[in-house]
Amino acid sequence: MGIDSTVVLDDSRVPGNGRHPETTSARNALAVELRHATEGDVRAFTRWRYTPPYDVYNIDSTPEESVEYFLAPDVRCHALFDDRVLAGFCTFGHDARVPGGDYSADGLDIGLGVKPELTGRGLGIRFVAAVVQYAIATFDPPMLRVTIARGNIRALRVWKRAGFSEASIFATARDTMGSGEFAILTSMPARPKGREAPPTTRSRTTAEPESLNDS
Numbered sequence: 001m002g003i004d005s006t007v008v009l010d011d012s013r014v015p016g017n018g019r020h021p022e023t024t025s026a027r028n029a030l031a032v033e034l035r036h037a038t039e040g041d042v043r044a045f046t047r048w049r050y051t052p053p054y055d056v057y058n059i060d061s062t063p064e065e066s067v068e069y070f071l072a073p074d075v076r077c078h079a080l081f082d083d084r085v086l087a088g089f090c091t092f093g094h095d096a097r098v099p100g101g102d103y104s105a106d107g108l109d110i111g112l113g114v115k116p117e118l119t120g121r122g123l124g125i126r127f128v129a130a131v132v133q134y135a136i137a138t139f140d141p142p143m144l145r146v147t148i149a150r151g152n153i154r155a156l157r158v159w160k161r162a163g164f165s166e167a168s169i170f171a172t173a174r175d176t177m178g179s180g181e182f183a184i185l186t187s188m189p190a191r192p193k194g195r196e197a198p199p200t201t202r203s204r205t206t207a208e209p210e211s212l213n214d215s
């Protein structure tokens with residue numbers, strides 16, 4: 001699929017900067033970068049272990065299964081680097097959906113996992129903002145979407161702080177990642193004047209960003 005671009009987040013535009021001065025002030029000068037995940041990245045982040053109740057996000061597949069899964073082109077797995085150190089990973093498309101949700105609207109689904117040691121320290125908005133900025137620059141989606149367990153308050157808070165709002169709530173047929181109820185949050189990317197997306201069909205040229213249609 002051939003995206004080679006690396007987007008560097010300009011922290012001055014992160015909403016809510018300074019709300020966690022003890023952790024963000026020193027880090028704000030540093031950049032969060034995204035690039036396609038490598039086998040080494042996958043082997044590293046699949047070893048990460050969250051403590052309860054977030055242990056439902058631990059990846060239990062074997063390293064080989066994980067490498068095969070996350071490096072599949074349609075998973076669009078990316079690694080996040082904070083000051084050049086692996087700090088998270090994200091996926092774009094079907095991997096970020098939960099069975100039972102309404103995904104009929106044309107949108108780009110985002111899944112994000114920040115390294116366990118970095119969570120709960122007020123850094124989430126930096127990673128979310130970097131992923132959102134990269135997603136818009138790379139895929140030019142008509143809408144961004146995340147699906148979050150209703151009990152995952154910190155995830156709900158951080159995505160809402162990034163401008164996402166609740167579009168729907170749904171129950172899963174059986175517990176998925178420790179939860180039976182999920183919220184779908186969406187956000188409409190701001191577009192520069194004169195570049196508004198057409199209301200229905202979108203024509204493509206070779207110069208346009210990567211397709212969303214295989215998700």
Ligand SMILES: CC(C)(COP(=O)(O)OP(=O)(O)OC[C@H]1O[C@@H](n2cnc3c(N)ncnc32)[C@H](O)[C@@H]1OP(=O)(O)O)[C@@H](O)C(=O)NCCC(=O)NCCS
Nearest residue numbers: 057112113114119120121122123124125153154155157158
């Ligand atoms: C979801 C995730 C990206 C959030 O990032 P984070 O760095 O842990 O979040 P933060 O520490 O910045 O906290 C975000 C908000 O939740 C609040 N918060 C943190 N821990 C909390 C807790 N245990 N209970 C309730 N609120 C909490 C913070 O105060 C902050 O709120 P504020 O912005 O109003 O001050 C990260 O935790 C993660 O990757 N988790 C594992 C995977 C996951 O949960 N995925 C869900 C879909 S993204």
